[in-house]
Amino acid sequence: MSDKGLFSSGIGSTVPVGIAAAFVALAGWTIWDGTVPAPSSYTNSVGIRLVRVPAGSFVMGSAVPESDSWDEQPAHRVTISRPFWISESEVTVEQYRRFRPGFLGSMVEMPSVTGIGWDDATGFCAWLSRLEGKTYRLPTEAEWEYAARAGTSTPFWSGESPPDEAAANPWGLKCMHSGAREWCLDWYGPYAAEAQIDPVGPASGLVKAVRGGGLDRSSPHYARSANRAGYAPAFRVMEGTEPSEMPAEQPPSEEPSRQGLIGVWYGRVNHTDPKAVDEITTLDLDWKTFQQPGQDRGEIWSARWEGFLTPPVTGPVTFHVQADRAAEIAIDGRTVVGGDASRGTLTGIAAVVKGKRLHIAVSYAHDHGEQSFLRVLWSWDGAVPAPVPPGSLSYSPAQHARQRSIAPRELQPGHHTIGFRIVQAEMPPTQSGHEERPFIQECVVQAANPVQAGPDPRKPWLRRRPLLPVPPVSAGQEESRAAGLWAGMMAHIHNPALEVLPNGDLLAVLFTSRYGPGGEDRPEVALxxxxxxxxxxxxxxxxxxxDFPDVNDTSAFLWSRGKTVYLFWGHTFLNGAYPFQWTATTDSGATWSHVRFPRFVGEIGPHSRQPINSAVRTADGTFYLPSDAIGGSSLLWASKDEMATWYDTGGRTLGRHTTIALLRDGRILGMGGKTAHIEGCMPKSITADGGKNWIVGKTEFPALASGQRPSLQRLQSGRLFFVGDLQDSLGRYPPAVRQRGAYVALSEDEGETWTVKKLEGTLPADPAAQRGNPYQTLGYTIARQAPNGIIHMVTTKTVPVLHWELNEAWILSKDASFMEYPKQAVSSLREYREIYPSGRLRSVRRGGVTPGGEFKLHGRQVWYYEDGRTQWDVGYDAGVKVGRETFYRPDGKPVWAWIHRPDSRSVWTQYWPDGRKRCESTWSGCRADGPARSWDRTGRFQGETRFLNGRSAR
Structure with missing residues (x-):
């Protein structure tokens, strides 16, 4: 891969001739008289060596079309109009401590300072500017790439391969492709296609640009000169975890305080090559059904766990061990059972005392084969062997510390690899660019909508519609681009979040990734x-x-409280990431706050950075946020002070993706979610002490597996609502479950019993997502109830991805048919207006109510910019778009337009900023169907893709 031909010729390390003074007093620099050569470097008062970079121009980004590097395009010419000084390498810990005495940061890229936020870096620059009386700042993204290339056009200044770490580029700069990643001045945003002079990025955003290497991954691809990364500016070492802040270390407690066993898994069968700390909450484990994200254990591995076992009886207990290969159990240091279990169940007897905790060590080894499982059962007094219940297993902080000392170091939250280098120059005079927000954040109603209007709750209601078009669902990335979708859109769209916004709109957030092994793990995954x-x-x-570039964004969760809607999500694979982060909106998703990170009090136990699909707030104000733990278990993060501080509640459920609801008596019920079972059935977990301990039981519902997630919701009626599949993703189900497909259920008695009904209208599993499932599915589910009583669900793993509407009356009715609703006339039309604070008109929209009680937009809807220009113009006929729909830029030129025909066929046209056509695609309903064409900025035709029913017809 090469970017050859991108760099303009004639740019060297000398000042351009024709200027009277060899070094002009631009940006407050020293004026040189022309008789003495301008210096190429100097060392400032805190020992930072700065190198002079000449003015010039280059082509920024990459012209090589590559799906993983879409944000490096379009390649565009950039002029750096004035020379500047930039530090030879990143600022060191020693230099930074002149600004913040005692600070050590994350210490992961020594001697460079890392683990600092963007505000910390700019704070250092402001302090140094005051100290020396000249302007210091961070480099812009353009300045950074210009300096990194140093007159070259190849992926690295050294050519096609990275340079030696100690080598300097032709302009004298070091560590541009290695060492600490580096904060840049700009907000991260898409590139403009036109030539630019001294660009400084968009005016606002959520993510600051980071250069000098990848964040999730450190392979050479992510260290190229053109590569872009980014993160939220508040990302820094968590308070209380800097080495200088850490209290004197106290010996961890030997008293067990967490459920489960703790250990380490190894890359070899003989318990060598430790890989990571591993927590298990059950002794019924199947690793072929599920493996921890980012921990593909392969065909040869082993593990050893320890903790305590609390038996319910006194006397001899027989342990029964089933495994595909070797397994061993030791009680109080004595091997009770061990050997090769592939030939049959191993048994051994231990004498126990009821309620007395015994130290237990469990070992397992896997050496190839189609199966990878471990099951431990126990029996006494001639009873049938039964699984060891999760509540009998526990481990202590001291045991956790011992296992953590064996495994490779896992960084504390915020102990990341980002540092910075500095520029000494005035700010470029360029104005920040306009932040281009997606249409989903534009033209958002702020005034009251008649959100209570809806169907009669006494009459059954069931409806479904496509949530997303095809493509992108189950289509190649090139097909999505050809159809006019965002360049980063990929085929696997999954893990939905859903919320009913204060204005009545629904907002759904999902991740987009590739299919196939490792597809969900890539840094390009976005929300x-x-x-x-x-x-x-x-x-x-x-x-x-x-989209945090070069970071895997996943597991979105939306939760509303009053007028505020919170969006939580995780960064599963970034070492040093927090367990989650969040942003919030108070205007129904038109704008979002800066990203916040949790400050934890106390120990953070083993976990995955994956919030689930539910949360509860108890009567005492404690907020509980479920998240995946390790393996087939989940946990609750909690905050008692409006999210100012957080803590790990300590316990673990049985089931990954456990979905929760608050019971009337204050307990928390957790259902499922997957990769755990009790006799083929889904487990349920109940905690009466805020997640510290869980009591596990069996439900009547089938256990779920990979690609499935149930959803639990408390309804306005007081009932509990539950939804899931009637079989797992491999087609398995318990004998008592007679139907296939999916179900919805209601409970009148807090989840003790359920009224269950098969959900009609489900679709077959997407073969690209669930090859082993021959049945219809809902995949991952999320449910929310609107003020009008309608239950909304979003489900994935089908083509297309679906949005469902239903009510309790349908679940309770005897009618099992899927319901179709003919178009209804709209009456009682009313006009709604919104006004800017200046008094100017913001929008005019019209709507009314159908005979069935639904509110529908009807007639022309027009939104305006504050200067009076039209922003969005669309017509509706009883909620269905008709005629021409156009969204405009502030200058009056169109961004895109639709022509909606009465036969459900439509044409979508998108435009370049100058108003020329960029691309045009034809659609039938939610599927691309017909020609899709594209043009370059000059109007030259680039090509055509023909679609048939959502797929390119080759």
Whole structure:
């Protein structure tokens, strides 16, 4: 791969001739008289060596089309109009401590200072500027790439391969492709196609640009001169975890305080090559059904766990061990059972005392084969062997510390690899660019909508519609681009979050990734979103909402409280990431706050950085946020002070993706979710002490597996609502479950018993996502109830991804048919207006109520910029878009336009900033169907892709 030919010729390390003084007093620099050569470097008062970079121009980004590097395009010419000084290498810990005495940061890229936030870096620059009386700042992204290339056009200044770490580039700069990653001045945003002079990025955003290497991964691809990374500016070492802040270390407690066993898994069968700390909450384990994200254990591995076992009886207990290979159990240091279990169940007897904790050590080894499992059962007094219940297993902080000392170091939250280098120069005079927000954040109603309007709750209601178009669902990335979708959109769209916004709109957030092994693990995974505007029958086209470049964004969760809606999500694979982070909106998703990170009090136990699909707030104000733990278990993060501080509640459920609801008596019920079972059935977990301990039991519902997630919701009626599949993703189900497909259920008695009904209208599993499932599925589910009583669900793993509407009356009715609803006339039309604070008109929209009670947009809807220009113009007929729909830029030129025909066929046209056509695609309903064409900025035709029913017809 090469970027050859991108760099303009004639740029060297000398000042351009023709200037009277060899070094002009630009930006407050020293004026040189022309008789003495300008210096090429100097060392400032804190020992930072700065190197002079000449003015010049280059082509920024990469012209090599590559799906993983879409944000490096379009390659565009950039002029750096004035020379500047930039530090030879990153600022060191020693230099930074002149600003913050005693600070050590994360110490992961010594001697460079790392683990600092963007504000810390700019704070250092401001302090140094005051100290020396000249302007210091961070480099812009353009300055950084210009200096990194140093007159070259190849992926690295050294050519096609990275340079030696100690080598300097032709302009004297070191560590541009290695060492600490580096904060840049700019907010991260898409590149402009036109030539630019001294660009400084967009005016605002959620992510600051980072250069000098990848964040999730450190392979050479992510260290190229053109590579872009980024993170939230508040990302820094968590308070209380800097080495200088850490209290004198106290010996960890030997008293067990967590459920489960703790250990380490190894890369070899003989318990060598330790890989990571491993927590298990059950002794019924199947690693072929599930492996921890980012921990593909391969065909040869082993593990050893320890903790305590608390038996319920006194006397001899027989342990029964089943495994595909070797396994061993030791009680109080004595081997009770061990050997090769592949030939049959191993048994051994230990004498125990009821309620007395015994030290237990469990070992396992896997050496190839189709199966990888371990099951430990026990029996006494001639009873049938039964699984060892999770509540009998526990481990102590001291045991956790011992296992952690064996495994490779896992960084504390915020102990990341990002540092910075400095520039000595005035700020470029360029104005910040306009932040281009996705349409899902534009034209958002702020005034009151008639959100209570809805179907009669006494009459059954069941409806479904496509949530997302095809493509991108189950289509190649090139197909999505050809159809006019965002360049980072990929085929596997999954793990949905859903919330009913204060204005009545629905917002759905999902991740987009590739299919196949490792597809969900890649740094290019991002969060996309779509909006169903109140009164409309059609979801907006999906667009990016959260994308930390070079970081895997996943596991979105939306939760509302009053007028505020919170968006939580995780960074599963970034070492040093927090367990989660969040942003919030108070205007129904039009704008989002800066990203916040949790400050934890106390020990953080083993976990995955993956929030689930539910949360509860108890009567005492404690907020509980479920998240995946390790293996087939989940946990609750909790905050008692409005999210100012957080803590790990300590216990673990049985089931990954456990979905929760608050019971009337204050207990918390957790259902499922997957990769755990009791006799083939889904487990349930109940805690009466805020997640510290869980009591596990069996439900009547089938256990779930990979690609499945149930959803639990407390309804306005007081009932509990539950939804899931009637078989797992491999087609397995317990004998008592007679039907296949999916179900919805209601409980009147806090989950003790359920009224269960098969959900009609489900679709077959997407073969690209669930090859082993021959049945219809809902995949991952999320449910929310609107103020009008309608239950909304989003489900994935089908083509297309679906949005469901239903009510309790349908679940309780005897009618099992899927319901179709003919178009209804709209009456009682009303006009709604919104006004800017200046008094200017912001929008005019119209809508009314159907005979069935639904509110529908009807007639022309027009939104305006504050200067009076039209922003969005669309027509509706009883909630369905008709005629021409156009979204405009502030200068009056179109961004895109649709022509909606009565036969459900439509044409989507997108435009370059100058108003020329960029691409045009033809659609039938939610599927691309017909020609899709594209043009370059000059109007030259680039090519055509023909679609048939959502797929390119080759």
């Amino acid at each position: 996309i979103a779509t909006r169903l505007r109140f009164g409309s029958d059609e979801w907006d086209m999906p667009e990016p909402l959260i």
